[in-house]
Amino acid sequence: MSPDVPSPGTAPSTPQPAVDLVVVGSGLGGLCAGAVAARHGLEVLVLEAHDRPGGAAHGFARGGFQFESGPSLWSGLGRWPSANPLAQVLRAVGETVPVATYRSWGLLLPEGSLRIGVGLDPFLEVVRQLRGPAAAEEWSAFMAWLAPFCQAARQLPLLALRPGLGLAATLSGGPGLALLGQAGRLASLGGAFGPLARRRLRDPFLLHWVDLLCFLISGMPMEHTSAAAMATLFGEWFEPEASLDYPLGGSPAVVEALVRGLRRHGGALRTRAPVGEILVEDGRARGVRLADGERILARRGVIANTSPWDLLPLLPADAIPARWRGRQDATPACRSFLHWHVGLRSSPAMGDLPIHHVWVGDWQRGIDAERNMAVLSMPSLLDPSLAPAGHQVLHGYTPANEPWELWRDLEPGSPAYARLKAERCSLFHRVLEQLVPDWQEHVVLELQGTPLTHRRFLRVHQGTYGPAWPADRGPFPGGSTPIEALVLCGAGVFPGIGVPPVAVSGAMAAHRFVTAKQQRALLEELRLAQ
Known part of the structure; x- marks a missing residue:
């Protein structure tokens, strides 16, 4: 049955809107996903439950201060060519930040x-002063080994x-041959980074440093963090003349550029x-029904930018195999955040x-221990x-180390909730005192966020930082589903958590709805395949 024709017996009084592709x-x-698909000529509608786009990257204003809720570390946005997939997507749709x-x-x-x-030489100088020349030499050898x-x-x-x-369908000639020559190394990046690091590093500080970077990138220690993700990061951060970027206007500026x-x-x-249901008919995604009952049909299909857990309630129970449902429901989750x-x-x-500080309390507790790491x-x-004018704005968060169980049964606004929020967020006070001892004399506005805040505004399962698929047990699942024309993107699918991975997942989802020839033409235009 054509997705433009309602099922027998529905006979709506007004025609149902239809587009090529709906993105949830x-x-x-x-x-x-939506921007790349539109760039390929598809009629795309992106639907968002919140009052603003961006998900974890959205921002908000209070009292003249512009706050952001998500990513704070960015790189590869200010130059071209860039290996950052987000920069490539922006280039593809004619935007810059x-x-x-x-x-x-x-x-x-x-x-x-x-x-x-940022860069190899400055870090070596710190290691030399902190741990001596032998540790600096150990790091130099590790980076030389890692370079290929x-x-x-x-x-x-x-x-x-x-x-x-x-x-094979999108790269040929020189790029394809170059990658064939790298096949062995690429294969070795398919697991976790921890074993690679431990094979070459012995100094405790250097191992702690790698663990810290892994946790910042993935929300997991190095034993579970993707080797490919870390190789990409080290390749960017430790190049000569390396730098980090801050998008002017913050993460909302990146969101606005994509929109x-x-x-x-x-x-x-x-x-x-808000979407209440993904419509499935004859095993195929046909569109969505909004929470208010409006139906929007999709001629080509639906892309779901939701977490694995939050996707399941949107699907008819009889539309998906029990085994797949069970796998989605059993997706391991990172812990949540506190926000300041x-x-x-x-x-x-x-x-x-x-601009940034990372605080670690005690290496021996483990990098992922409760309130053992904070970012300001x-x-x-x-x-x-x-x-x-004359003021500063600060965002603090504890990445993936705040237990949901502490908050699950509390009612926002209750005295018990207020007490726990003040107690847990006092960590930020102690950290900032190390940098600005008299900071409390300068406070104009202070807002505290909890896992319940995170769940409320982002509609994410248990306020989680994201899915925690350990790289040592296989890659993140792909974007395919048992439902034809329903594709997934976001932090729950390959390549995983972080800005570059979710940009990749979005582009991959969009490219499922266009031909390989169209995808290759875009790559050639961006000079990524020549």
Whole structure:
């Protein structure tokens, strides 16, 4: 039955709207999927339950301060060519994001307060001072050994990934031959990074450092973090003249650029449009029904930018095999976050700070222990537009280490909830005191967020940081489903958690609805396949 024809007996009084492709959710993965699909000429509608797009990357304003809720570490957005898939998607849809570059960040570690420059030489200097020349030599040897793996990862244009025939249909000639030559190294990046690091590193600080970077990237220790993801990161961060980027306007500026790209190519976005059901007929996704009852039909299919757990309630129980449902439901989850948003009057001490600080309490507790790591970012040091004149804006969070069980039975607004929130978020106070001892004298506005806050605004299962598929037990699942024309994207599918992975997943989802020839033409236009 054609998706444009209602089932017998429905006979709606008004025609049901129809588009080529419906995207459920406007996180970065969903926006990349929608924008790329629109770039290929499909009529796309992105639906978002919240009042603004972006998912975890959305922002909000309070009292003249512009706060962000998600990513704080960005790279590869300010130059072209770039190996960052998000930069490639933006290029594909004719958009750019102005950035401020910076080359150092702060660490508050058991070893002391450090300021580390991005790149190999600045890090070696810190290691030499902290651990001596033998440790610096050990790190140099590790990076030299890792370099060919980083090169192999960088030679793989992730926007060329395609199900079925994989890269064969989108890459040929020089790029394809180069990748064939790297096949062995690429295969060795299919597992976890921990074994690779432990094979070459012995110094405790260096192993702790790798563990910290892995946890920041994936929400998991290095024993479970993807080797390919880390090879890509090391390839970017430890190049000569390496730098990090901050998108001016914060993560909302990236979201706005993707929305502009979507609309530039004829796509549309609707907010405050929660999806109640993905319509399935004869084993095929035919569209969606919104929570208010409106039906929107999809001629080509549906892309779901939802978590594995939040997808299941949207599907008819009899439309999917029990085994697949059970696998989705059993997806392991990272723990949640605490969030801290603060508006501050500027002080001389703040002007000397790097934009980011990462704090670790005790290496021996494990990098993923409760409240053992926190990240503080003060982006207004690079982008003054985020705060009123003479003020700074700060975002703190504890990545993937806050247990849901502490919050599950509490009622937001209750005295018990307020007490626990104040107790748990006091961690941020203690960390900031190490940088700005008198910070409380400068506070204008303070907001605290919990796993319940995260679940409320992002509609995510248990407020989780994301799925926790361990790389040592196989890759993240792909975007396929047992339902024809229903494709998944986002942090729950390959390549996993993080901005570059979700951009890849969105592009891959879009490319399932176009031919390999169309995909290759786009790659050639971007000079990713020549």
